[in-house]
Amino acid sequence: MISPESLQLGMMLAETGMLEHAVTEVMAKPQLLVMTEASPNAKASVKRHVRKWRHSVKRRLSNDCITEELKQEIQAYQDAVAMSQQAFRDNAKSLMKSLEGKSSFYLKARRMIEKNIAQETPMFQAYFCNKWYQHLAGAIQAAQEKELEAHKEKLLKELYQRMETYRELEDVQEHGDAEKTGRLWDLASSKVTQSDVALLKRFVAFLKDNQDLQDIAETLGRMANDVDDPSLQRSPAEELQMVEEPADNVADDIVGIHQSDHLEKLVPNEAIYLAEPALEILFYKHFADKRLLTYRMQGMQRSLRKVKAFKPESKQVDIEKGPFLICVDASGSMSGFPEQCAKAMAYALMQIAVKEDRDCSVMIFSTDHIGYELTGEDGLKEALNFLSYSFHGGTDLEPVLTHSVDLMGTDKYRNADLVVISDFIAPEQPDEVKQKVDELKAQHNRFHAINLSKYGNPAVMSMFDHVWDYHPSLMGRLLKRF
Structure with missing residues (x-):
């Protein structure tokens, strides 16, 4: 097992100027300089991304790059330092033998021992251990530099990929307003095609033409701020x-x-x-x-x-907002205009979630349910898969609602919003589900229903905190561009 002193050696070397030099070298790449100078929002995102990378790599350099053979050599060095002079003379040749084929210090160690061990020089042990320490320091630093170079190449590849996607997505957002539509950089880890960009533009245009949907999403997003619970305060x-x-x-x-x-x-x-x-x-x-x-x-x-x-009497605090959990009815009765409304609403809530650093996931349901993590590492890819999904099948609300209620009861979903988007042509839910919903409401979780039909079952919608009806007339739909 590697000793605390040896780990300290690794930490000490990791805190040299290697990381700072790597960060400076990355930020000085011409491609990054051109992009960050042209877009302040992108510059802040790149810097945040590199800072996060630096913190992650520093931990790895301190531990991961020390191989098992190097750990064994460090342990042997510690044993040599702790020996008495007599024990060191008796065991010097076996110590040297343990390095054969495992350490580049072996030949030098053998020459030193063969030349000096018979003379019984009092200071030889200290001199030998000092040379060994210098070798170990150099070996650890070389391993760290090699590991750092691999991490740096991986970072540059990821940055260039994000830059390419970021440029593709800039035209999707209204007036380039990154604050309004979410941080594009955080969603730019996946490649996008021209058809993907066209699909996103369609939903941006749809939200612009159906402003009521955007207003519902923004109203729903603000409700997490109105909770009066000191345990949810981010800035006490x-x-x-x-x-x-x-x-x-x-x-x-x-x-x-x-x-x-x-x-x-x-x-x-x-x-x-x-x-x-x-x-x-x-x-x-x-x-x-x-x-x-x-x-x-x-x-x-x-x-x-x-x-x-925490001071409950203080009202001007930043509240920790929970995730959005969106359940979208994918039955055949939702095809057409309701389908476009449901997808556009989910896209609008995803933008709000990214902007406010909240998680957002979608579950589409008919006879079964499928989940998409819209704000995860592959959030953009997941969002495109969801927006491309064709609605068909029947409506079975109970399984997805039961699953969603179970999720809302976990710590991750404190102060969270469950949003069900459907035509609500479904039977009334069991009393057990209603009881769980009522219990979660008392814990600051909110339940929303967005009804896209004039024929929704009122008994189903009565279990939600807020119900929005959105079903414009046929003439109104014909005037919409999509």
């Missing part, structure tokens, strides 16, 4: 409190080893350099460069600081 008020927090200047516990110039925390093996005049200069050099191996100390100290605290 601040107040001063006495808190305990970790501090490096409080020497309660030893938590690892790092390089510094703190003589009072010196690892005993480092003092071996001072016992031999020929090697004493190395000690002072490491001290001047702040490269002495010293214990990393940490403890808890009390301090007065501002902390986040």
